[in-house]
Amino acid sequence: MYPEPIEQYFQPTTLAAALQLVATHGSAAHILAGGQSLVPALKARAVPARALIDINRVTELATLTTRAGGLWLGALLRLTAVARDPLIGRTASALADAAAALGDRQVRNRATLVGSIVWAMHWGDIAPAAAALDARLCLAGPAGRREVGIESFVVGPQLTVLGAQEMVLALLLPAPPPHTGSCYLKHGRVVQDRATLGIAVCLTRGPEGRCAEVRIALGGLAQHPICRATQIEERVRGQIFNAALLEDLKHWASTTITTHTDELASAAYRRQLIGVYVPRALELAWQRSAESGR
Amino acid sequence: MNRAITVRVNGTLHHETVDHRLLLSDFLRETLGLTGTHVGCGYEGRCGVCTVVYEGVAIKSCLMLAVQADGAAVLSVEGLARGEELHPLQRAMHDCHGLQCGFCTPGFLLTMYEFLKTPVSDPNTIRAAMNGVLCRCTGYVHIVAAVEQAARELAQMDPDERARWFPL
Amino acid sequence: MSTAPWVGQSLPRKEDRRLLTGEGQFVSDIVLPFMLEAAFLRSPHAHARILAIDTRAAAALPGVVAVRTGADFAALGPILSDLSVPNLPGVTQRPVFGPMPVDEVLYAGDLVAVVVAKNRYVAEDALQLIRVDYEPLPALLDPELALAPDAPRVYPEWRDNLVYAQEFRHGDAAAAFAQADVIVAERFRGHRCGATPMEPRATLASYTRAQGLTLWLTTQRSHIKRHLLGEYFKMPDSRIRVIAPPDVGGGFGVKAPLYREDLVICQLAMTLGKSVRWIENRQENLANIGQERDQIHDLELALRRDGRILGLRDRMLADCGDARVPIYVSFSMPWLGAMYLTNGYDIPNLEIDLKCVVTHKAGLTPSRAFGSFVPRFAIDRIVDIAARRLGLDPLAMREINLIKTFPHDTATGVHCDSGDFVGALAKASAAIGYADFRRAQTAARAEGRYVGVGFSLGIEFSGLPSQILVPMERQPGFGVASIKLDADGGVQLAHGDQAQGQGHDTTLSQVVADELGVTPEDVKVTAGDTQSSPFAAGTLASRMGGYTLSAALFAARGLKPKLAAIAAHLLQLPLGEVGDFEFAGGYVFPLGDPARRISLARIAETAFLAPTELPPGMEGGLEFTAHFEAATSGMQSTNVHVASVEVFPETGRVKILRYVAVDDAGMAVNPMLVRGQIHGGVALGISNAFQEEFLYDAQGRQTTDTLQNYLIAAAGDLPHIEVIEHHVPSPHTPLGSKGKGEGPTGMAPGALGNAIEDALSPLGVTLTQMPFTPERIWRLVAQAAGRGQE
Structure with missing residues (x-):
């Protein structure tokens, strides 16, 4: 649980210096920022130790x-x-x-x-x-x-x-259009856990209670860190946002997304979660779009 | 593969030469002999018993290299009391029986030290703030009570006295 | 001058200060000069032959002092001590093994080699350079397959894969089943999980020709380890000192066995002539220790229509892993679990067929609840299931079948000296507001919400007497304490059962302080060091509150006649009985005459420094040792837990609304510490039942290698835990006190499993497996719904 020997350690204090180091060392170095992923990986010896460019002192980046x-x-x-x-x-x-x-x-x-x-x-x-x-x-x-x-x-x-x-x-x-709301919901097995499923929604209200624009991105799926639920977006975009729309999505949404089985959950359970969380996330984003007022 | 660093720990400046890969947790325990900060897991950095306060915020010292702390200030469990006088949180943990084996206790003390800078008195919020430190002995019930007691006590202090209890 | 008694006060602990200020002393905090650090290479395969190991590159790395493999330890021979294997009434086959495998590894995590270096960083560099040539072999991972007659044998020299088997018979189960109106049969599966303390293991060994071997160890039982080491290394016990330091970060049984790593580290210290330390990391810890439970019960109840249980049959199968766990051999726990199967229920006719098999997994290590976690789940669940089948309220079902009179002997031979389930159940029912809850449940169901309530009953052993411990572990069940005064009148108490956080120091100080009329701060308590503590089995089985505490009380009482006699002599009073003198405020004085007092300090000074001033013929010194063995074959506490939950079927999530423990500690010396034990025990039970599981893949590799996949509950995962006292003093201890600690854990899965099934009863779900993960609950609901559609 300790890193391999670390040959070089740099602690630049300016962006220019940091960029210079990154340019010089390229893939022979890791950029060390928060370290909450890199340090465990170094300790597990899952990644080679190489050189470390610690950018935590580059205040321009904050x-x-x-x-x-x-x-x-x-x-x-x-x-x-x-x-x-x-x-x-x-x-x-x-x-x-x-x-x-x-x-x-x-x-x-x-x-x-x-x-x-x-x-x-x-x-x-x-x-x-x-x-x-x-x-x-x-x-x-x-x-x-x-x-x-x-x-x-x-x-x-x-x-x-x-x-x-x-x-x-x-x-x-980007600047959000008026009447835009967004949210991210996460389902984990326990309070501090990786996402079994994550759902992010950003939507914009239109006239007549319709959803003018919507973007839905899922996380926790093995095929890609960002799974845009474009079919669900099409189903929602332009529609009147009401309980019937959400109820319909509950049953249909998961059929549009490929899910997988791993140690966190089965593909079937993930499909179930999609059906539960997509309507919830849309609902919450819709509420927030009202509060945004702009 | 060494580097000379200067770290202020519990108000005292330390000049040491350390290996690049030395973890901050081991710097405190082995280089400085401050064994109050404990190590309870492996590479994953999940258990939180190694938590210290670094530049004012609670962090897991096993997920930082000592060299990163050059020029920085750290507060460990040894720095909470003022001489013989225990920190209100230490006293509350004692009054409420918030510790049993004591292995995780420094982790809770430093995490909730940070929480108590801007406390919220809701037990669910307190529990959420505690999620980064694991305890196997207490079931957390008395630790929550201790945090509530410490928050009440700190709220009743005048601002200067209160500030004395948050040196970092 | 008399003050309120210390016993009964919720005194904040003496142990706290050092732990709160970072001045605790855990094994990993100890630094010895020129100390070296060890790291182990472990098998990635569940079963493999070791064809060759090349350590040359590792040994040549700067900073490495030694690299050793199994061949280097083979000459020491196998661990053959009688102490290292239980002597229980069933049929035992015993694994024979030494400190490190030579040519075959039996589970993923098994020992392969050890590196000793100047620090752990370098040692891990060296581990990477060791080349091992493995020939992977098929791994036996399924306990039911292990039972098959043609199953490959984990130990080829054995007849089969049964490390232990026993049939328990009492009464006439066949007749009970023949007469039954209804028979309920279910299979219950308890998964592999356990007690995993926050401090992993640590071992520091030092050897000099003059002193012999000194071992600092995260152990619950210093004397037993010392004796085992002496036997193994063929050294007199007097040349070995085992020290569990004042602070050990949780034990829960996991730190009770002797471990092979301990032997390796000792041998390294003795051969290298340097102190050697090994601090386990969490990856090693999860792969090797803390794995327990892992049982299958095919359980049947024979029932009369009115709800009375007539008989019970159980085929119990425990997956013991490789069972190479000295002292316990991984089957003591299932054995004791079988003994406690009927738990709080009065079931006179039974047949239990216990089979403990070996597989290519880590051996089971004792874990709080000690084998009874799964049996308690099974019996509490089947009682609810039976109630449902008979159309009876589960509370009423319990009222019919609980143990009603004490003392009581269970059908398996467990003697229950005292208790009161009737009263405890009534308190639990009142606390949860049972009738109101049922009304609220009806209303909630009408709204489409699923809430439920569940009970569990539990007898919890208050220590184990010698007549059980001697066959089970070849260890004594007595509690022992030695009291000595210092020349200044201070009190020293040495006892045999060191703590890992339970607050023994404070609790025992309260008892001794009352007896001798001092304050708890005046009492210096030591334990854990074989050089300065009396021989005892160590901390296990909730011994302290019954056995150790009583020994401390009798040791203090035993000293009082001499103290009184000296006092009388110094006060020039006629020597009466001890009862003629009071001990209070640090003084000894005649009853009712506090003005004529003499301090303990003065008495001590006389005894040590001026023995010429003692009564004629009296020897110097002031000490007394007491051994306490209760005059009974079993002391138990009786407890009832009740929980209410809301279940969300669409995700399977369970929210625990309330958890109430009605608890019997006999007599609580320090009620706050007792509550802490219950909170911690229940929390472990909930965490085990809902979210922890040790997982092996199809090849037997362990996939739960971090605390991010072995999910110990965080604060946000757990509910508030309420404790209501319902103490029933034991007639066999001087204060009536009982031990506390093992029991609460095993009560959580039954209460919560019952509550979940009760919540989902409109959906027809039967919950017989753990852990209660959201996905498992969701699947049960979906499957039940699917059946409903047929």
């Missing part, structure tokens, strides 16, 4: 600012801060919910918003929530900066397009 009406969430923001921030709570509740649902108090005090996305475990909480919110990531590398939509960033379980010489600088959230 900023939270508005940008074009949306939010720039620095990569180093801790989940505790994300869960509590009033602006995030008002305009991107799904992300606040996901941050609050991950791990325990101590883990959230260190774990970063972006760490979970970069590890891209299929049971991760942050990526589906970010996807429902149509988030983008800002990456930086030797070739400069680029922005990538989250669903283009996470391409499969434990697979992202992050280059060996790149770092994530921030999660970007």
